[in-house]
Structure formats: structure tokens, C-alpha cells
Amino acid sequence: MKYHQPSSFADASAIAAGASGVTRYLAGGTDVLVQLRADLVTPDDLIDVKKIDGVHDIVRNSDDSWTIGVAVTGAEMSEHPALCQDWPGVVEAMDLIGSTQVQGRATLVGNLCNGSPAADSVPAMVAADISVTVIGPKGERTIKVEDMPTGPGRTVLEKGDIVTAVHVPSRGDNAGDAYLRFIPRTEMDIAVVGCAVNLRLDGDTITEARVSLGAVAPTVLLVQEAADAIIGTTLDDKALEALSKAAEAACNPINDKRGTIEFRVEVAGVLAKRAAKIAYARAKGKAV
Amino acid sequence: MALDKPGEDYEGRTSYTHVGTRVDRPDGLDKVTGRAKFGADAHAPGMLHGAIVRSPHAHAKILKIDTSKAEALAGVKAVVTRADFATGLEGEEWNVLENVMASDTALYDGHALAAIAATSSLIARDAVKLVEVEYELLPHVTDVDEAMKPDAPVIRAGQQSKLVPEGMHPNVVNYYEGGHGDMDAGFAEADLVIERHFTTEAAHQGYIEPHAALATLGADGKGELWCCTQGHFIVQKTCAALVGIDTSQLRVTASEIGGGFGGKTTVFLEPLALALSRKSNRPVKMVMSRSEILRATGPTSSASMDIKIGMTKDGRITAGKGVFRLQGGAFPDAPAGMAAECSFAPYNLNAVSIEGYEVMANRPKQAAYRAPGSPMAAFAVESVVDELCKALELDPIETRLKNASREGTKAAYGPTWDRIGLVECLEAAQAHPHMQAPLRESEGRGVAAGFWFNHGGETSVSLALSEDGTAQISVGTPDIGGSRASMALMAAEILGIEYENIRVTVADTATLGYNDVSHGSRVTYASGLATINAAKDAVGKLCDRAAQRWGIDPEAVIWEDGCAKPAGPNAGQFDPMPLKEITQRMGRTGGPISGHFEATPEGAGVSFGVHIVDAHVDRETGKTSIDRYTVIQDAGKAVHPTYVEGQFQGGAAQGIGWALNEEYVYGEDGRLQNTVFLDYRIPVASDLPMIDTVIVEVPNPGHPFGVRGVGETGICPPLAAIANAVSGAVGVRMTSLPMSPPKILKALKEQ
């Protein structure tokens, strides 16, 4: 195994493009090193991204959007009050990952690029309409998070591609987001179902919404029908019921050691309702 | 000393100086600073690292194992297969060897087929991937009920004991039967009879420390072994047999242990490391990964059970019948008999019938797990008792008191109880504020009793006095629950010196006589009894020396407050002679003073416990949270109350895991699906409430201080108590463990 520590994304991309065997980037390593130790993936080239300029920064741009570096950890996000204020759902999703120790290493980009359908931060990023910039042999491009995963363990990234930053839209007024996951324990578990809701209000009425589900299909889902169920409503019981039905209908899960199809579908509807209520309250300015 | 007649040993003291105090633990500093040496901390110059080739199939004939590519890899020093182990073994030794190294058939996913030693563990692991095994797949079965069906694949023919009723499938390898009274008359007397079927999944002991061993074995047949184990003497005996050397030529030292709970009472890596060392002529170290632990070390049995109980309107149990089928992996000895024996132990019954079936399946060989068999039996019986109480609108504790076993009650499995503490536990439960606390919405309260035999076993202890008046004690039972502190406290009580002046060491197999494993909740009882008697032996010698000095009869000297004293005015007028004064002169007055004791004490004294649980169920997701938990248990005499409480809490914590989320998930292919702690869901700290404890002390007649073992009973009631609480919260009787959210949600929907 060769370990690389490039100082620029261009170098990192070039190393990856020129490599012939199994290649992995090393952000927090909380997936890569675990897979290595378990003999699941033994990279021939391991490219550490943490020495590249700016990768540890959380930047608020002039238009109030955010740029988050590819090596920013979950703990650094949770400890950033302004980011928490703007995007509590994204931060809480990231914060659910692992333990205190894991939080000190794990990153959004690692969570996304590892490609797990159960990744916690991914539905929250999808609901928040977050995108990433990528450079590679074909140049630079921007990809929406919802377009990244193509199946369990797979993404649209090609040989030599590397994510260079995470771009979070400006929050704007009267808006809120939330993420909930179901696990049988209280922590240190993998989502059996995950659901993120991001919405904006005009008075009491929802004017914009994005609803995303994790762990209920081969990739994260952006569920337009679920958003439509609550747009134009005040999130009354009828709207919540419609939201729940739409979320259930979107599920295409599997039976596995973590949960049954029946269970995942049912709980997706429950979490959608609960997450929507939290996002709604946050949009109203309540601390939830 | 006559120990075969239990009841003769309790001294009836009313107060103690050291016993019952909460002194600092002797291993505390080592453990918090990292200085303590656990199994994987062992290191030897020039040592190699071992790795194991394991079957990916649940059941397959091994046609050929080709190790040539692995052997050719640079750094590989030795490869062993079954051919490198002893032949001609029988009984349990053969079973253990077959489990740690397959002969001609892989019997479960993870079954070891070969082991490799190399200069680094990475090389060893790479070499494992180069071993080519040709298999012929055989049909498999992992479920206990399926394994008993007529068309189930036969796992190993010829294993069936003569006790098994005729016509049963060869996978049923043993049968147990017990009980007394007229069952038909009993059920006829009942106003209500409830009969139900229950299942539990296998649960792993979940010790955090992995199995680890470091071994050397020379061509001269002399070996050294360091390992984490609950009993290094059984390791010595078993390993010597498996690698074909004399027992006394193998010295085994037990490391500090990071949890065992019964799972470290047998061997896995140890014989492989010895065989690899013999072949490579180098020390060999082996450490298991979590996935190897879950796939190939013993969890407890999974179980299928039928219970039928009759009760009168006023709450008298008229008859109880239980059938227990326990799956023990591809080997005999599932604790079906013990499940049956424990099942109705809390009840004084005129009519009771119990049956146990040991069943083989394509799973790893089950190993002991805290009170083997008892928790699942209690789950089944106590669930039905709870249901009867609910249906007849009876108080669950009052009803249990009405039917409780007490001194003189004849148990279903034969014995008549001596002094036992079940009634006292039930009364303590009744009086506990927990029983009066209001319940919130969607919360249920469950109560259950549990029982464990406790055990004595072969025991040997030596105590040596030092010239400065301090003492060192050598025990042969690894300290898995605070026994070093407890031994020192008990010895301090007898010797009359301070706790801090006593050091207790877990001696290796070369320095002490044979000791059974630290299991069966036996250590504080049996090693404790032996320690007390070894201390008394030393005290006798101390008195002799004082008598010598005073020129009086040894019988005229007594030992009190750490001093030799004349027995009375007639014995003469002498100032008390402190222990230190005697030991300072011991070299000149007859030589070193030591105390010894060896026996197989048999007065362990059974133990009962009662648990109270409040469980909340999220009715939309089926998720359970344990809101409040109280453990009440008879300890006989709590030598170190903090450790006793720790045992109570530990049993409850493990019971919560087993009841709610822990389970072995096998795929259609018979492979274990959840081989890491992420998916094998033991409770994390935040899953647990503060677990309250009440120590009841009804002295055990078989121990000088009245001690009863406390290590296992704590896991007997929780499955039942939690099931009763959850069933109350959801309004549906939950009969299958674990009560995972999908199962609860399904039950709610079917309501």
C-alpha cells in the first residue's frame, strides 16, 4: 500500500488518475480504516486529503451561503454556532454519526462518497439542496448531492475525480430543516430509516419543501410527492397523513439484519411526520 | 473438614470488621492507568502471529485443504491442520478439538480448518487468503425447531444418547426429564390454564476483551501459555490433551480478563497457538477479531419452549409443565436440562413436569453464558405466570409469594431446599418504592423471579505470611468479578490484619493445586471458603508458635483481633501477641508460616432474585426504552457490596440486551449476517437507566460467613421481567425474543 499526502487537489487527482489498483482517499478514515482492518478493502494507494489548503475551513460566503472543506469533521460543524443556527438539520445528521471519537474524524464528504444507502448526513444534505464541487481528469464540475450515489457503495465519481468542497445554500428567512433516523439503540448504530425535511414558510403556510429518505432504497431518495403533500399547508393532521403516505409509497427497501421491508416502510412515514414537525417549528423560530 | 454435608459451615457471626465494607479494589490503579496486562498484551521476543482459516459455509465436507501457496509466502513459518493435533480423544475433549479445528466436515460458518503463523499478523492474514479449500456443500439447519424435524439434515450421526426418546431425529442428542405429582389432577384443579410457545435467539456473552493467547511449545513437550481465561487449569488440562503432552508439562498463566461471562471457560485459540509454536519453534501469539468471536466462539443456546400452567382464582398454582428445546451448535451439551431444572424453581408445586432436549444445529458450539439455560426458562415460565395474574386480576408479587419456594420445599428436579431467600426478595420487592411509582402513557411494569443453582467445585488456596506481618494469598480462580478484594476481606477477617496488608494473586498452574474454572458463581463461595480455611490453618500455626513461646498447651491459645491470647485465666497471664511479632521470629521458631486448603465444597447455596422493570414502547416505531430498573437478590452475605451491586447491574444490563435487540441473524445460506458490534446490538451506555439494587442477605448454611454466589442469578429474571413490562405497555403478549422494534410493531399491527 502506498500512502500519499498531496498538497493540492490537482496533485491528489493526478495520483488517483495514475493509480492502477484500488484507490481510496483518506479524509477521517472512519470508513476507510475500518474496511482496511476488516479485510474488506485493502487500498493500493491511499491518498490523504487533510494536507490540502483550506480543507479544514467552514466559510460563510458573502451571499450567506456556506462552503465546508472536505476534511471538516462532525465535531467542528457542531461547534460552529452560526452553522448550527442556519442548518440545524444538516448538523444534527452529521452529529449522529458514531461516537465522540468518530465525530473527531468523520466528514460529510466521506459519508457521501462511501456510498452507504444508510449514511446519515446524506438525506439531510439532499433536503438542504447541497452540492459538491469535483475536479478530475475531465475538469471541474458541480454535482448535487442527490445525484452522487448510484447504488450501495457506488457514486458518479470516476477514476481521478475528487470532491473539493461542499456548498450549502444560503438559509434565507422563515425556514428550517431537521433530520431523524431510526435505530433500535440510542447511539452507535446504523440508520434503519433516515428522513430529512427542509421547508420554508410564509406566515403559517409552507411555501417550499424538500423531503429526503435514507436507508429505504439502494440510494438516498428525494421525494417530490412527499414535499407536495405539505406545500401549501400549515402542516395540519391531514397534511401530515398525506406526507406519511407519500413517504411510505416512495420506499423500496430490502429485508436485512437491520430491519424488515414492512418495518422500514412504516417507520419512514412516522419519521417524515416527526421531522416535518421539527423543521416547521424551527422555521417558526422555535429552538427544537 | 466435612464439607459434603451442606449446612454445617455457617458460623453465624453477627458482626464483621472487614467483610461487608466497600474497600478500594486492588486492581483499580492498574486498570485505569493501562498497566494491567490483558490477554493481547502478552509479548515474547521473536514471537510469530497466528491467523485462522475458517469455513465460509454452514455445512460442508472438506475435500481438500491446499496450503502450499500459503506456505510459500515469505514470512510464513508454520501451517497446522487437524493432522497436527492429538488423535484418539474421546468425549468432551474430542468435541473441543473438533470445534477448534475441524476434521473432515465444516460444521458451521466460521469453523476453523487451518491455522497459520507468520512474522507479522498482516502476513498471516494474507496467507489465510492463499489457502485453497475444496468443499462439497451439505444441507444445513440453524433453527432449533427445524433441526428436530424429520427431514432436517443430520449434522453428526451417532451422537444421540440412550436417554433420548425413540423416534427422535438424530440431531436431538440428549434428553432430560424431571418433576413430581399428578399433572392431570393438578390441571383439573385450576380455574385457568394457559399454555404458550416461546422462543429466544442465541445471545453472545459480549465480553469486550477478545480471546488472546501467547504460546510456546518445544520439541521436548514442555510448554508455556499466557491467555485470557476464566480457568487456566482447565485450559492446561484441555490443551495438553489436544496437543498430546502431559498436563504438568504445560504451564498456563491467566491474564487480567476483560469479561468472560462463561464464554471463556473453554479453549479456542490456545491449542492452535501451541501447535503452531511446536511446528515453528517460536512463540506464537493469536488474537481474535470481533467477527471471529461472534462467528466461532460460543454464544448461549437459542431455545424453543412450551409452557403450561394452571392457577386457581385465588392465585394458587396447581400444576406447571415445561418443555425446553435448546440448540447447542453442532455439538452436544446445550443446557436444556439446566433450563428445565431452573424453570419452576421459584415455585412450591404439587404437580410439576419438566423436559429438556439438547439439539444440534449448524452453529458454533454453545458456551456457558451466566446461568446457562435459566434466563430463557424464566422468560417462558414467568411470562405465563404474569399472564395468569393479569387474567385473574391478581397482584404479581402477592401471587408469587403465595406459591414461593421456601425452606423445605421440594424442587422439581429433586432436592429439598435448605434456607433460601426467595420470600425475603419478594417482600423487599413489595416494599420497594418502585412498585408504587406511577406509570406514564405507553409504559408497562414487569416483575419476574429467577433462580440459579450456584456451584462449589474443586478449589485450592495457599496463604503465606510475610515476616512483616502481611499476607499473600494464591488463588487459582481468575478474578472476573472482584474476587481478589473479596478474598482479602475474608482473610483479613480471620487473620485480624488490615485489608491493605493482604495481596491476592491469581497463581499460575505450576504454583497451586487444581482449581475449577471461575464459573457457576462459585468463586466468592468456594475460593472464599478455601481462603477462610487457609487463613484458619495459618492461625492455628500462629497459635502454636505463641504456645511454644509461652510454654503452654497450643489448645490454651486463642486468636482474637489479630493476636494470640491465652484462652482464659487458667492458661496463664500473657500479653496478647500480635501476628507481626510471631512472623518476625518465624524463621527461628520453626520456619515459614503458611496456610493451605483444598476441597470440593458442596454447600454453594442456591440463589434467587426478583426484578422490577418499567418499559416504555413507542407505539409508532415499536422501540422500547427501559425507564426504570430494580434488582433485588439474595447474596447470602455481601462481602464487598459494591462488587455485588455491580454483578446485579451487569446481569440486568446483559438481560436488557438479550431481551430487546441482541440476536444471531443467519442468512438463507446459513452464514452469520451480523458479525460486528454495529449489527450485533448489545446495549450501549445510553440505552440503560440507572439500575437500582437491593441486596438481601439470607445466610447460606454452607459457607462460614453465609456467602452465596451472586454472579449469575442477576441475568435470570430480566428477559421475563422486561417481556412482562413490554407486553403490558403494548397490550400484546410478546413470546419471542428479542423484542426488536420490527417484532413489536408487527404485534401492535396484528392486535
Ligand SMILES: Cc1cc2nc3c(=O)[nH]c(=O)nc-3n(C[C@H](O)[C@H](O)[C@H](O)COP(=O)(O)OP(=O)(O)OC[C@H]3O[C@@H](n4cnc5c(N)ncnc54)[C@H](O)[C@@H]3O)c2cc1C
Ligand atoms: C464506530 C462507527 C460508527 C459509525 N456510525 C455511523 C453513523 O451512525 N452513521 C453514518 O452514516 N455513518 C457512520 N459511520 C461511518 C463513517 O463514520 C461515516 O461514513 C463518515 O462520515 C465517513 O467519513 P470519513 O471522513 O471518515 O471518511 P473516510 O473513511 O476517510 O472515507 C470514506 C470514503 O469517502 C471517500 N472520500 C473521502 N474524501 C473524499 C473526497 N474528497 N473525494 C472523493 N472521495 C472521498 C474515500 O475514498 C472513501 O471511499 C460510523 C463509523 C464508525 C467507525
